[in-house]
Structure formats: C-alpha cells, structure tokens
Amino acid sequence: MIDIEKIKKIMETEALVTYGKKLEKLNSNEKYFVLSKSIMADVVPVWSKTRDKFKDEKRAYYFSAEFLMGRALSNNITNLGYQKYILKLLDELGINYNALEESEEDAALGNGGLGRLAACFLDSAATLDYPLSGYGIRYEYGLFKQKIEDGFQIETADNWLEHGDPWAIENRDESIIVSFSDQAVRAIPFDTPIIGYGGDTINTLRLWKSEGMVSLDFEKFNNYQYDESVKQKNDAENISKVLYPNDIDIEGKKLRLRQQYFFVSASLQDLVRKHTKEHITINNFAKYHAIQLNDTHPAVAIPELMRILTIQEAIEWDKAWEIVRETFAYTNHTVLAEALEEWPVELYKELLPNIYKIIEKINIKLKEELINKGISSKNIYKYEIISSHNNIRMAFLSIYGSHSVNGVARIHTDILKDTQLNDWYRLYPDRFNNKTNGITQRRWLLLSNPELSSFITELLGSEEWIIDLKQLKNLESFKDDEVVLNRFLDIKHLKKQQLAEYVKVHENTIIDPDSIFDIQIKRFHEYKRQFLNALHILDLYFRIKENPTMIRVHQTFIFGGKAASGYFRAKAVIKFINDIKNLIDSDPDVRGKIKVVFATNYRVSYGEMLFPAADLSEQISTAGKEASGTGNMKFMLNGAPTIGTLDGANVEIVEEAGEENNFIFGLKVEDIKEIQDNYDPRYYYENTPGLKRAMDTLVDGTFNDGGTGFYRELYDSILNFDHHARPDSYYIMKDFESYRKAHDEANEAYKNRMSWAKKSWMNIANAGKFTSDRTVEDYAREIWDIKKKK
C-alpha cells in the first residue's frame, strides 16, 4: 500500500539534496525527477523480492538492440495503482501533474515497431508474473529528434539523459569487460524496473553503457598530450553513444558491429557468471536460461556463447552446441532482402578474430550435418553461413543456432516458410512457428485513453480487461445500442479535440474535430507507401477544384514519422507531403474541406495522443512487405477502422473484426506473384483517371524541392525503366485506383454516424487477440518454457 506521507518526505529530501532547493522552488523537470525518485524508493524493495522469487526458476531474456520505452512516470504510477493518490498529493502541493508529465523525455532507444514490441513484451511479462528481463544498450543519444524546415526533415541529437534518468540504477559492481581485437572496454549495467500491472512482479531491463578501462592516461596528460590522454576513454564511450537511425535497412558500420558484440558479450558473461555462482555446473545453463534474439542484431550471441562454453568453461564442442541450441530462439521481423543482415568476413576477422574462428567451425559442422541429412553437395551453398561472397549470413546463423524460429504474423511466417527461408524450413520444419505480435493495453488504452477505458469498465462491470483483453468481446452485445454508440462518439470527439489543442500549440495549425481524422503514423519507408496516401490527397485536391460542389465529409490527413537520415527517397516523400499541405492551406477553394498535418517528431508519447483520436487507420503497405505492424493494433483498440491491404497483421485484424467493418483494398500477395514479371506502372499512370495529374506535380513545376533533385528521383523510381529494372516495385500505380475507391467508400460510410460507430465498436470488441499478453503467453509456453509465479 502506498505511503503518501513517505512519498512526500522523499520528494522534499530529494529536492534539497539534489537541487539544493525547497520542493516548491523546483521547475517542472526537477519536480518530475524528485517525484520519480520517491516512487523508485517504494519500488526497490519489491524489485528485489521479485529477484528472490525467481531465483531457482528458469528465466527468459530478451536480447534486443532496441527498446522503445517512451515515458515511464505515468505508466509506472498507473501500473502500481498509485495514480489517484499521487494526483491528490500533487494537488495539495499545488503541482500541475500534466506539466510534470510533459517534461519527461521519451526514452527513444529504438526506431519503430521492433523496439516498441520489445517494450510491450516487458510490460506484459511483468504483468503476467513471468521472469523476463531485457538486455540491450544504454545509448547516450536515442533516435534523432525531427524538425521540419521548409518542408524538409532536419535531424538533431536526442540528448534524452540531459536532465538525468531517475528510473535507472547504475550497478558498477557488476560491470564486465568486453574485448575486441584492438580494444577492451568496460560494460556498466544500468537497471530499470519493469513494473507489472498490479505491482506484484517487477522485472529488469538491463542496459549496458560502454566506458574506457581507464578514464585518463595520466602520463600522457602530464606530457601535454591532452587529446591522446582521453582517447581510449572516448573510443570506448563511442560504442554506446548513439542508436543507429535505421530500421529495416541494415547499416554495415564497424561501430555497429562493435555495438552488437558489446551488449551481447556483456549480457552473456553476466548470465554465465551468475549461473556458475548459483549452480555448480555450467552444463545445465539451458535448463535455466531461454534467450530470445530480437531479429539478427544480437545473433553474435550464438558464437559468443560457444566461445564462453568451449574456451572459458572447457566444455567439448558438441555438448556446448547442444546447450546453445537449447538456449536460443530467433524472431525474424522482416522479409525485405535489404534487411537480412550480412557482415563481411573481413570485418569480423579484423574486429573479432576469435569469434570468426568459431563461426567458421559452426559452418563446417553445418555442412557435415547437411550431408548427413542427404542434402546434395551442389545445394549446400544455399545454406552456408559464410556465403560465397564472403559474407556472414546472420539469419542463417540464427536459425542454425536456435531451437525456434518465428515470424510475427501468420502471413509473415507463411511467407518465410514458403519463400524467404524455404530451404531452412524444409530442413527443420519443427523449428518454425508463428507468434503474431501484440501491444500492451495498459499503455495503449488505459493510459492513453482513460475516457474510453472508464467507459469500457463501466459497460463490462469490471476492470478485468486490463489484464484479460478477451473480455472486450462482451462489448459486442452493445453494437446496436445507440446510447452506447453515441457515448463512444462523444469520447472520440473529445480525444480529437484534445489532439487538436496539442496540434495547435505544437504544429501551429488549426484542425477541425468534426472532420475525419485519417492518420498514418510510422517510419517513412517506400514499402509503407506514405506516397500513395499523399498522391490520393493530391488527387482529391484536384477533384474538389474541378467539382466544388462535391459533397464529402471534411477530412484531416495526419502524417507522422521519421525517415532514416540517409534515405533520400523517404525524405522526398516527407517534403512532398509538406508541399501538399501548403498547397491546400493556401487555396481558399479547398481549405477546410481537406487538410494535411505533419505531426513533427513522432514518438511514443505523441502516439499516445494520436491513436485515441483517429477515425481511420492507414495500413497501406504493399502486400507481403509489412511483417506484422503493431500501430494497426493500437488504432483498432481505440476504435479506428483500418483502411488497408491484406498484409501483416491486417489480415488477422480483419479476420477478427470483420471485413465489413474495415476498408480493404489492393493487390494481395498472390496477385503480386502473378503480375510481377510483366508489371508496367506506366500503363496505370496513363490510364487511371487523375493519376497522371497527381504524379506530374513532381516534375511539372507545381512543387519545388529546393534543387535537391528529390522529386525527379522519386518520379523516376516509379516510372522510369531506364533508371530502374523494376520501377514502382511497391505497386503504387496499380493500387491507386482501388485505394481511391476504398477512400470514397469510407467517406460515404462516415456520413451515417451510427453505422460508423458500430464499425469502430466492432473493432474494439474484437481487439482481444492483439494484446501482447497473449503473445507473451505463447512465447512462454511454446518457446521459453518458463512458469509464472505470483
């Protein structure tokens, strides 16, 4: 039970000892800090109780280069059940909670879905009382901050630790040395509590910071070599300096390889050290540890554990390999070829020669196994971990060194089995399984949409849904209840108003809560097709100009998302969207009827405002390309129907909520297979009414890309066979017409308020499957073999 007097005392003490001021004199940021510290004081004892209760049990570890945690304060006080007491206390102290909440920086140690999934899994596992810890890197700078200047994306450093991080405890006494061929560094663990809902289980996210073995070379300093004297320290610190701002495409940088090995080696050494302290033998390591590899970024864990077992612990190879395979499981998060990580042999040899030798041996063992399994020698190259191009294929290493390989939505796993990883699937059919992604309803409904949450609790007569999302199914009985649906519409309107207020302040633009809020928020990538969305808006613009009396519900199109810093085509689309926005805003004929907003610096905390305010969820990736998507689930849970393709988890969303309650369009995976060899985008460009007109704005002087060449390049990527063997490889020209039709249907459907509300309602009622609680239960049972303990 919360001791509010104690919380207050600690706040006052912290104010004095940390800032040398009285509590009331602190600014919002400082108040946020002391409040968080006072909650930490409460949490720490329960945290160590959790460690004790799982001491002798098998535990699971999520190895991930990214954890996109967002803000902690509100989430933690909600999960602890402290919210109303804290609000009351702050009220008495005259402190404005919202200002304090807003002053917390997002912990953006991830790019997008992959990192956010890791964060949702941690929340679910703690809530369900499973022992799951996260292991990763404490990047000093998270994902860059985005500004828009003149329509262009500008990136600036995300110095999220500037004001300190009250949620992490630095455990210097547990530091670990990690060695490269040319460098040894000290890995310092920072532990953050992961507080399950109800507060019974508090798990750990352990992130490593890289430091030099010595902080100053005294001799050099004395010899006036000031730069040299801190070089070793700086080189070491660079390893955990920044998160690579790339999702999907790999970034083949030496420093990135150092990052991967750094956190993986530190984490494994940490686990082995603890294990050998607790158990007499290392032979039973797999009995107590399940490690999930979040994509291939941590795949070097496989040879690293082999190194520790065979060299450090002197276990013979085959026995060690058995332990490794039993310990690891691998999740694949994409089928895009450019994202399948490969590392040049030369780089490994240079940086990690011992690890490279182990990979070579793993490859030899693999070849032996293939021959034993009757794979003909001419086919062996298809599997080799070290390819004929002298690259190490990390996905192959991960499959071979794991007992489980999973995709993240049914269609994605099927594609892996049927095409991308088909050879491996035929070799080890039992190793492959699906785990459709999920999201935590604690953050994505309870916290971000308290109004809808209370209404749901009222209707269901219980709060059970917070830990058992299937309960939402019982909302279906209200699907024709106009009183209920009207209240839902009122809540939606309120969330739209709240967003509009925020947008007014932060984007300096007015949006109308009575218009349809049509939202696409996610990283910018060609396969996600923000460009298709933009083209359609432009087409609407021209249609309204041509036919001013056209009767449509007014629409507000909201985009949010970042483009990787070197990804010019994605940056061109951001610029294009901003140009369309300005075109519309400056045209009195169209202004008000449609409106474009660019939500700058999209991040977890912005998402918490956007998802609840959406009327329509844009999930329009080229079929077969989006592994799952998780934003789609956040929209669904907040009652926004999907306009989307049959891709990723959209397939399962529509299966649950009904196709009639969503707007599905476009090519399916099978259709693409059929047309891909003869696809000519120019045909659709010429023959789809309105499409040429919209496309040509890229090159006819309507817009100005400031001499960057962005627009011509974008245009060519879609239409020019001289530049590209397969132009429009994401089928935008072909899908345009059916996308427009789906939009027209959605706009028409929106006019009937009750039937629209019913569609939304059916989405909420059928969102139960998409909780990460379900996903984590499945991993725990089918892959990790861990048990919950209250």
Ligand code: NBG
């Ligand atoms: C992303 C996919 C998404 C998926 C998330 C989480 C990578 C490499 N993959 O579709 O693009 O939802 O992973 O599984 O970031």
